[in-house]
Amino acid sequence: MLLLCACKNPHEEAIAAEISQNYNVPKEKQLIVYTSHKEEVYLPIIMEFENQTGIYVEIHAGGTTELFKDVREASKESACDIMFGGGIESFEAAKDLFIPYDTVDKDKLDQRYVQERGFYTPFTELPIVFIYNNKLVRKADAPTSWSDLLDEKWKGQIAFANPHSSGTSYTILSSFSQIEGEDKLDDFINNLDNHVLSTSGEIIPSVSNGTFLVGITLEETAKKNILAGDDITMVYPKEGTVSLPDGVAMVKNAPHSYNAGKFIDFVTGFDTQKYAMSRFCRRPVRKDIALTVGFEKIEEIDYDIEKAAKEEENIFLLWDSLIKEEE
Amino acid sequence: MKKLLIKHSFKKKLFFIVLAITLSLVICGGILTIQGFQVRIKADHERDDVVQEEVINQRVEEILNNTESVIDSIAENATLSGAIGPKSKSALDVYAALYEASAPIRDFATVDIYFGGVSHFSTGRGDASRVLPVDYAVLGKADKADSKTVYDVDPSDVTMSGATLMIARKISDYGLGSYVVVRISEDSLKKELTGAFNARDGFMLTNEFFRPICLAGTAEDGVTLSKLRKNFFKRDIYNKDIRENIYIKKMGDTGLISVYTTPPAFEESAVKAGYQIIIFQAFIGVLLCLLVASRMSTSISRPISILTMAMKQFRKGDFDTKIELNREDEFGQLASGFNKMTAQLKETIQDRVEAERKVNESRIELMQAQLNPHFLYNTLDTIKWVAKANQVPEVATLSSSLATILRTAISESQFCMLENELDLVKNYCDIQKIRFDDCFDLEIDVEKDILKAYVPKLILQPLVENSIIHGLEGRSDGKITVSALKIIKEGEPDALEIVVKDNGKGISDEMIALIESDDPSALEGHLGLKNVNTIIRLFYGKNYGIKACRLDDGTKITVLIPFSLKEPKGVMS
Numbered sequence: 001m002l003l004l005c006a007c008k009n010p011h012e013e014a015i016a017a018e019i020s021q022n023y024n025v026p027k028e029k030q031l032i033v034y035t036s037h038k039e040e041v042y043l044p045i046i047m048e049f050e051n052q053t054g055i056y057v058e059i060h061a062g063g064t065t066e067l068f069k070d071v072r073e074a075s076k077e078s079a080c081d082i083m084f085g086g087g088i089e090s091f092e093a094a095k096d097l098f099i100p101y102d103t104v105d106k107d108k109l110d111q112r113y114v115q116e117r118g119f120y121t122p123f124t125e126l127p128i129v130f131i132y133n134n135k136l137v138r139k140a141d142a143p144t145s146w147s148d149l150l151d152e153k154w155k156g157q158i159a160f161a162n163p164h165s166s167g168t169s170y171t172i173l174s175s176f177s178q179i180e181g182e183d184k185l186d187d188f189i190n191n192l193d194n195h196v197l198s199t200s201g202e203i204i205p206s207v208s209n210g211t212f213l214v215g216i217t218l219e220e221t222a223k224k225n226i227l228a229g230d231d232i233t234m235v236y237p238k239e240g241t242v243s244l245p246d247g248v249a250m251v252k253n254a255p256h257s258y259n260a261g262k263f264i265d266f267v268t269g270f271d272t273q274k275y276a277m278s279r280f281c282r283r284p285v286r287k288d289i290a291l292t293v294g295f296e297k298i299e300e301i302d303y304d305i306e307k308a309a310k311e312e313e314n315i316f317l318l319w320d321s322l323i324k325e326e327e
Numbered sequence: 328m329k330k331l332l333i334k335h336s337f338k339k340k341l342f343f344i345v346l347a348i349t350l351s352l353v354i355c356g357g358i359l360t361i362q363g364f365q366v367r368i369k370a371d372h373e374r375d376d377v378v379q380e381e382v383i384n385q386r387v388e389e390i391l392n393n394t395e396s397v398i399d400s401i402a403e404n405a406t407l408s409g410a411i412g413p414k415s416k417s418a419l420d421v422y423a424a425l426y427e428a429s430a431p432i433r434d435f436a437t438v439d440i441y442f443g444g445v446s447h448f449s450t451g452r453g454d455a456s457r458v459l460p461v462d463y464a465v466l467g468k469a470d471k472a473d474s475k476t477v478y479d480v481d482p483s484d485v486t487m488s489g490a491t492l493m494i495a496r497k498i499s500d501y502g503l504g505s506y507v508v509v510r511i512s513e514d515s516l517k518k519e520l521t522g523a524f525n526a527r528d529g530f531m532l533t534n535e536f537f538r539p540i541c542l543a544g545t546a547e548d549g550v551t552l553s554k555l556r557k558n559f560f561k562r563d564i565y566n567k568d569i570r571e572n573i574y575i576k577k578m579g580d581t582g583l584i585s586v587y588t589t590p591p592a593f594e595e596s597a598v599k600a601g602y603q604i605i606i607f608q609a610f611i612g613v614l615l616c617l618l619v620a621s622r623m624s625t626s627i628s629r630p631i632s633i634l635t636m637a638m639k640q641f642r643k644g645d646f647d648t649k650i651e652l653n654r655e656d657e658f659g660q661l662a663s664g665f666n667k668m669t670a671q672l673k674e675t676i677q678d679r680v681e682a683e684r685k686v687n688e689s690r691i692e693l694m695q696a697q698l699n700p701h702f703l704y705n706t707l708d709t710i711k712w713v714a715k716a717n718q719v720p721e722v723a724t725l726s727s728s729l730a731t732i733l734r735t736a737i738s739e740s741q742f743c744m745l746e747n748e749l750d751l752v753k754n755y756c757d758i759q760k761i762r763f764d765d766c767f768d769l770e771i772d773v774e775k776d777i778l779k780a781y782v783p784k785l786i787l788q789p790l791v792e793n794s795i796i797h798g799l800e801g802r803s804d805g806k807i808t809v810s811a812l813k814i815i816k817e818g819e820p821d822a823l824e825i826v827v828k829d830n831g832k833g834i835s836d837e838m839i840a841l842i843e844s845d846d847p848s849a850l851e852g853h854l855g856l857k858n859v860n861t862i863i864r865l866f867y868g869k870n871y872g873i874k875a876c877r878l879d880d881g882t883k884i885t886v887l888i889p890f891s892l893k894e895p896k897g898v899m900s
Contacts, residue, residue: 016564016565016566017564019565019573019575020558020559020562020563020564020565022575023537023559023565023575024559024562024565025559025560025562027562030560039486039487040485040486043485043486043487043538044464044482044483044485047480047482047485047534047536047538048463048464048467048482050536050538051468051479051534051536056536056559056560057536058556058557058560271460271462271463271467272463274460274462274463275460275463275464275482278458278460279460279482279483
């Protein structure tokens with residue numbers, strides 16, 4: 001039987017080897033990217049990267065939390081070059097996973113979010129904004145500042161996701177605490193009146209359909225949905241807001257670190273940043289890009305990432321004590 | 328038990344031989360058949376695949392070529408290429424020209440004229456804003472390619488399972504630049520390709536990085552593509568972990584790649600079933616082999632066991648043993664051979680029994696003929712006395728001498744003193760003298776002290792007889808001398824030499840040679856001499872014996888034996 005196989009195969013194998021030879025990707029043209037972005041975001045960017053550089057990209061997509069775990073595993077086996085997506089606070093917390101890389105345009109980026117040593121690079125900025133239902137809320141009544149959210153009239157009317165499941169929700173709580181003071185946070189949580197959404201994806205639809213009157217979400221999400229025709233209005237808080245960027249970083253033991261560097265340069269490059277702004281409503285991290293109409297200049301509050309990390313336990317304790325499990 | 332064992336071992340051997348042959352035939356044949364079949368069907372299948380692949384590739388090429396020529400005609404059309412710019416015509420004129428030029432592909436494609444990133448004229452339905460990024464994606468590519476056609480995907484609807492194919496060309500450098508952009512959506516392309524491939528096949532159109540543009544047929548789920556891409560990335564053999572046949576073709580210089588997939592020629596299950604059949608056949612084969620082996624071994628071992636039984640019977644003495652096999656083969660021959668052999672053996676044995684019986688009979692006769700020697704002796708004594716009484720001295724001498732000889736001869740002792748032996752010779756000669764009319768004399772010359780030496784009895788009488796009968800034949804003044812000497816030599820035992828001399832005609836050289844030779848059988852026919860020599864050698868070994876030599880007048884025979892005054896122990900007893 002072995003004999004039969006032996007005399008049958010060489011020809012086929014030669015052909016297979018030739019085909020493989022023709023299309024196999026040389027090592028220097030490879031890149032492995034782990035991304036927590038949505039497909040509609042990462043795919044056009046990565047395909048453009050492929051087209052422009054001729055580098056084949058292997059994509060592993062998933063949720064931020066699990067992906068950081070995967071990256072840690074893959075890093076040990078030298079099977080990952082880039083982590084793309086996820087708030088920079090996650091990158092900050094997992095700095096040991098990455099190797100420093102200074103993108104060529106480092107000086108053109110928003111310096112507030114540039115990691116000094118280059119362990120990670122910000123990709124786009126995602127300010128926290130308020131939204132309200134145009135049909136149910138008068139413009140004059142709409143909340144314009146963080147303190148407005150404590151108003152009795154919004155009791156039980158604020159669309160807000162459970163911080164246990166949404167990283168953004170925690171950032172919002174922490175921002176509130178840093179802006180309005182820790183003592184006001186329990187008032188805010190009480191004002192939710194036990195009406196909590198299980199995921200952040202439900203915020204826009206539930207405001208849009210009138211279940212809630214107002215909501216707190218990210219500028220990118222709000223703008224995208226407004227463009228798509230949702231009857232909601234976005235408000236930038238007048239005392240300023242927190243704008244946490246998402247990041248991109250080169251992973252330790254990256255097998256294709258040269259291409260990884262190219263990738264970081266590419267996603268922070270002028271064209272991609274501009275594309276991300278026009279196409280995904282993501283605020284560019286570059287300062288040399290003129291913001292298109294609809295991107296207001298915002299007052300940004302310095303968000304203390306370390307403090308946010310420190311008080312995490314307390315905030316969750318407070319949350320759990322004030323919110324009764326009703327869902 | 329042993330027979331049974333042999334039968335079994337034979338059967339086993341037979342079984343394994345038959346089994347080996349059968350199994351090797353079944354298994355090798357089966358596998359060869361399946362493999363050959365597989366190769367053949369695979370080849371046929373591949374031929375069909377190639378034809379089918381060509382059909383679909385031709386269809387795709389046709390679409391692309393048509394699109395290319397539409398773009399060509401738009402680029403060459405002054406109204407359209409200058410649609411936006413200083414010489415721009417009215418929208419109506421532009422649209423008229425655009426619809427006319429795009430007619431061949433409008434079934435499946437929409438054609439837009441972009442100025443910068445914004446579509447100004449479109450054959451598409453609705454009002455959906457068709458904004459494309461400039462310096463990025465398809466328009467960026469078209470810009471760089473100058474006035475060559477570029478192929479890319481629509482960045483706004485690209486997914487991991489497909490995208491709208493965009494074919495664009497820059498047609499004017501005025502201002503932001505204007506572009507012809509042809510969109511062929513995934514669904515339109517699929518619809519166009521329907522019927523161009525088999526239902527069980529799959530078709531993929533991808534960009535050069537194997538990112539999907541259109542996945543159709545069985546390849547729609549994208550699994551095959553992601554495996555393929557992974558293999559290329561890992562630098563493995565391209566079809567590792569992919570069961571389908573894959574045909575990859577680059578679509579000219581468009582940067583697009585078409586991948587055609589067809590299901591494997593042989594379902595795994597079919598091959599498996601084939602091998603199962605072989606196993607089943609092998610099982611049947613084993614059973615058949617068992618049957619054949621047992622049958623054949625019986626057919627061989629049965630006659631062998633019959634033969635064995637017959638031999639046993641024969642050994643026990645039944646010479647009438649016969650085998651009835653009723654077979655015409657080798658065993659039949661063996662049986663008839665056996666039968667012939669027993670018949671012959673029976674005859675031989677009967678002959679021998681007959682011969683033995685005859686021998687026994689003569690022996691009995693001989694025994695019956697023997698008389699009691701003592702009776703003879705007494706009778707001779709009586710004859711002597713009767714002769715004396717009747718004054719017949721010759722008869723008295725004859726009977727007395729014969730009685731003396733007889734006494735010595737029948738005595739049980741094997742040895743006697745030399746004087747006794749000489750007495751016997753004297754008595755013998757007395758008888759012979761009467762017989763031969765006193766034609767010779769006997770002279771005995773032996774010293775007294777030697778007379779007491781022991782010699783084997785009856786060794787001299789034959790020598791004297793020889794002299795009388797052969798040597799002195801026809802002589803009337805014959806003389807026989809018997810003398811004895813003790814020979815003493817240092818380092819050797821004493822020997823006794825007895826010489827019998829006659830004055831006859833002399834012994835022949837031939838006889839001397841015969842006597843000298845060690846071979847006792849050489850003296851055949853001369854019993855007397857032979858016996859004496861044999862007896863002496865038997866008693867004393869080869870150093871002793873008789874010697875003969877011819878004298879001028881007569882013969883001298885010398886007997887050499889050890890000298891002994893005691894009676895030696897018998898050797899012959």
